[in-house]
Structure formats: C-alpha cells, structure tokens
Amino acid sequence: MLFITIFLLVFTSLVNSSAGKNRKNEEVWEQDLSKEMQIGASTEGYDRVGLRCGAESMTVELRTTEDFSGVIYTQGSFHSKEPPCFLDPTRGRSFTMNIPLNECTTEQIGERYSNVVVIQHDDELVTPGDAAFTLECDFSKPRDLTVTADFNGSKNKIAKSSIALVDADPGRDRRKRAAYVESETEEVIFTPDSIRKRKEEL
Secondary structure, eight states: OHHHHHHHHHHHHHHHHHHHHHHHHHHHHTSOOTTTOOOOOOOOSEEEEEEEEOSSEEEEEEEESSOOOSEEEETTOTTTOOTTSEEOOSSOSEEEEEEETTSTTOEEETTEEEEEEEEESSSSOOOBTBEEEEEEEEOOOOTTOOOOBOTTSOBOOOOEEEEEEEOSOTTSOTTOOSEEEEESSSEEEEOHHHHHHHHHHO
16 A cells, blocks of 8 residues: 555656646746847849739749749738649749739739749748749839730830848738839839849948
8 A cells, every 4th residue: 555655656757847847838938039039031042033024914033042842922822822822833044924913912002013032942932032022013104104005906015123132931021122123114023133243332
C-alpha cells in the first residue's frame, strides 16, 4: 500500500512537472513574432521587372537572378492558386504574367488600375528575401490628348505606368514604397541596379 501511495505521488509530480514544461513551450509558440521578424522590401533575387499597360491587361515580365521555383502571384490570389493570377513555375529565370484589369484583385480608381505582384521563393511561406511590387497603369487622359483607333477598331489608350518596390509581408502597408520608378508611357522597367545607383548619387 505504501508503494502504491509513493508511486502515485511520484507520478502526479511528474505529470505536473511535464504539464508545466508544456505550458512554457506553449507560451513560446504563442508569442507574436511579427515585430521580431521583418520580411522587408528585397532588392535581391531578381534582375528586372517590366510592366506594359494594355487596354485590357497589365503584362508583367520578371527576370530572376538564379533559377526560380517558388510562386508568383497577385496579392489576394495566393490561396486560390488560379491562373492568370497565380504562377507556379517548375524552374526558370524569365516569367510573364498577363493580369486582366478586371480580375486578380486589380484595384480601379477612376482610370487608374493597380495591383501587387509577389515573388515568393517558398511555395507556402513569405520569407525575408521575397519581393513585392505595386504595379500601376494610369489611363487618365489629359484634356488636349486625342485617342486614336487602329485598323481593328480598338482604341489605343495612352497610359502612364509605374512600379513600386514594397514589403512582401501581406500585413504591411502597401503604400510605403521602398523604391519607385515611373514612365510617361505604357511601359516601365524596374531594376535593383537603378536603386543602387540612386543611393550612390545621394
């Protein structure tokens, strides 16, 4: 009887000790790591981002520094994983996405269309080194500009275009731009080298 009582006391002590350790482990996993881990706006992993604004879509051309096998998608399209808003290449360095102006969570304010494209190296997680770009096509027509039509009868929209480097973390403010380039035409190119050159000039 004494043996059973001692056994129960030792067993209860071990269970309580183990529960205490588990509670400590749970506390670690319950911590908010968002302040400790910053994704940031990366200038590495890609050589070039090009944007061409068309009447019906934005065409984005991406060139990575090395073979890329992650995912490329418009913000808000990650979970659906549906083309044309999501691209999951097996490998490569050059990729093109045609983003319709009326799909892929493209925002429209008047004649200005914008979307965010994310280059994510891991298929499931956004990590430091991933990049995101706000793409914008502005078709606001100046008062003295005439719109012409081609032989097929489609109107040629005159556009301003821009690309802004932003934080890839979906919880960050997309209006905060780490770098920005714009063009008074329908095409614009963003390169990490142009950012470095600008910083050196300052």
